[in-house]
Amino acid sequence: MLELVVISTLNGVLFGMLLFLLSSGLTVIFSMMGVLNFAHASFYMLGAFFGFQLTKWIGFWPALVLAPLLVGAIGMAVERYGLRNTHKHGHVAELLLTFGLAFAIEEIVSMIWGKSPLDYRVPSLLDFPAFTIFSTNYPAYKIFMLAVSIIIFVALLIVLKRTRVGLIVQAALTHPHMVGHLGHNVGRVFMAVFGVGSALAGLAGVIAGPALVTQSDMAASLGPILFVVIVFGGLGSLPGAFIASLVIGLVQTFAVALDGSLASAFGPLDPSAGPSVLTDIWNVTIAQVAPIVPYVLLVIILIVRPMGLMGTRES
């Protein structure tokens, strides 16, 4: 039992950190610009495909730097030529733009790379078990993912809270005219923020690509859970997203590990013993419903604490 608890905790933390890597960019964009970017998971997918392609041409390490830069550049172009024009029509127009963009990116990716999973391998430098616990190996690559997530979390916090750049960016959201009068180019600030957010998604893609599957539906399969993370953590709160990622990673992993069902909670008075249409429901194990647990959490948090764990405002 101890073995399962320790290993599930480790797995949960590793999965949680991957979620944070993905949601950090989304949180940055939302908290700084107020734009809920539906195409965020698509930027993540672009990162994975660029990473795959560049790895083939020039190796993994250069790809790790170049692919996020490319995705960031695309993000900046989207802000400059798309979002800036729709901004004056309000948030709904922006939302719809990113929503459409997500579909467009998915189609373009599947046109170029096909719909089958790509053979995107872990770089050989990191392809060894880092340590063994209870005779289970932990690949060095997963530890690398963990380290990158933590570095990004700390770096973002410092930049946003402790530097002049962060000050200007935060001021630009609430008082754009004042910031403009002080001589800063507000448009360029927003463009840079969107670029950085997209680049973070791209980085997550390059790193997660070899660990998960790189294929054209990867955006659709991870997109929804990102929204759970940022809503749960509090819209726009970076520490909130960090905690929410960990909680969701752990909850999902532990849910898989549990075998109990509703029926077993009743012990000898098992209500499923009698034949009824509800037998199936009584006997569903927690492990079986594990994938929907995060969404249940989302609903509960919206009812109990609409601003999320660490959020400061309600919308």
Place this chain on the structure above:
Amino acid sequence: MRKLTLAIAVIAPMLGHAASAEDTIKIGYIDPLSGGGASVGEGGLKTFQYLADKLNAKGGILGHKIEILPLDNKTNPQESLVQAQKAIDAGAHYITQGNGSSVAAALSDFITKNNTRNPGKEVLYFNYAAVDPSLTNEKCSYWHFRWDASSDIKMEALTNYMKDVQSIKKVYLINQDYSFGQSVRADARKMLGAKRPDIQIVGDELHPLLKVTDFSPYIAKIKASGADSVVTGNWGQDFALLLKAAADAGLKVNWYTYYAGGAGGPTAIKQTGLDHQVFQITEGFPNSGNQGAMDFEKAFRAKVNLSLWYPRAVNEMRMFKAAAEKANSIDPVKVAAALEDMKFEVLDGGQGVMRKDDHQFFQPIYVSSFGKLAANEPFDEENTGWGWHLVSRVDTPQAMVSTTCKMVRP
């Protein structure tokens, strides 16, 4: 004059199209071409297109060319019905599908209703891979024909092999949470219980179909259970990722599988280093030793650059041709009648039969293991250098199971 030229230019291609539509036999191929099942669906499509090209090169079926219409159902039953209607509207009288028994059940029902409502415009459903036993039992349909061995036939053969392996003590079951996965799990429990009551089932897991991206929590659970063998019906990315997670965690058990050979599977097995410890159960495999099959494999690999994963698709298309020739017609109703109780020499050797009672095709079944190749085994998989090796062969009469089907005949 110019208007007339224009009109001809517009109408002429349409006429040409209509004329060729009369001649060709259109087969609607409804399978996932996007999403988690895409790798499997695309492989199937290439196989059918290759088979159609081969038949067309030799004059097609009774002089009619064959055309495969690729339709993406995203492994979704609802989407499949939309695609089936699209195929019928495009003039297809034959539909073939394989991935996902939930899809198969919906399609079988849809086609049965379609044929009752539209006499004279019947459609036949050739199932090449959906193996839920219910399709040829309580949900059987006259218009549905299955070339793959159903899940209970495969489990019967697999457990017959497992019962003699004394080292198996603790078995873990992990399957996809839908009709097929549930039938694998139920059959495994029932048959292992009957044949080897001393074997302990230490775990019985169902996980969502094609949605899990990281299997490490499941692997941790298998490890904690102390299992020495895992039985799984997982296919597509659900198998490849399961083995990938096992390789990462260093889990060393024997794997008894239905679909280890699917896309990504062999690469993942090679990664785990489990030499001849992963078994699969199929109606044929590349190194079966049958000369005809091995020649076919060689030509197929040279052209399509894939290994032949569906010998049953070969049997299906060849038998379709034989049935049409026997009936001397490509009318689905006559072809269906000709297929019933038809005996046929299968690709990997031995005689199979399409049983009239339930439209299930019975054929020899093989258990094979994946690992280093012997000198007389030329084919490896996914450039791993490892390939499939014959472990045991079950002949047609021993691979037959009874049916509860009460066939409603038109």
